[in-house]
Amino acid sequence: MQHDLLIDPLNTVFAVNCREEDSTLHCGALYLEPLVQSQFIRLAYGPASIQVELPPEFVGQVQAFRGWSIALPIRDVEVRESAL
Numbered sequence: 001m002q003h004d005l006l007i008d009p010l011n012t013v014f015a016v017n018c019r020e021e022d023s024t025l026h027c028g029a030l031y032l033e034p035l036v037q038s039q040f041i042r043l044a045y046g047p048a049s050i051q052v053e054l055p056p057e058f059v060g061q062v063q064a065f066r067g068w069s070i071a072l073p074i075r076d077v078e079v080r081e082s083a084l
Contacts, residue, residue, distance in 0.1 A: 006043035006050065013041050015072075025052050025072045032058060032065040040075060051076040 006015040006025075013036060017028030025043075032054075039059050042051045052072040058065055 003045045006045050008041050008043055012036055013043065015043055015070075020050070020074065020077075023074050025050060025074050027070045027072065028068065030065070030067045030070045030072075032061065034062055034064055035060060042078075048077065048079040050074055051078075 001020045003018040003020075004016070006018055007013070012033040014031040015025070015027040015029070016031075019026045036054070036059060039054050039056060040051055041054060042049050051074070053075055054072065
């Protein structure tokens with residue numbers, strides 16, 4: 001599945017031009033606000049969401065992080081009942 005934009009509920013992580021493939025989320029671009037404290041982030045897209053695992057070096061950075069062509073392991077995909 002392809003996603004133009006995924007955002008976490010706190011608006012601290014933005015993933016752009018993403019593709020779900022097997023158990024990996026491939027992001028064309030990834031932006032993290034400073035001091036993201038959790039290694040596990042839930043990114044939303046409409047009625048569903050994907051929980052991904054950030055590499056340990058991305059967590060707790062004191063400056064904003066910008067990266068391109070990032071692959072993140074998918075931990076969970078959730079779809080709300082109303083979306084079915």
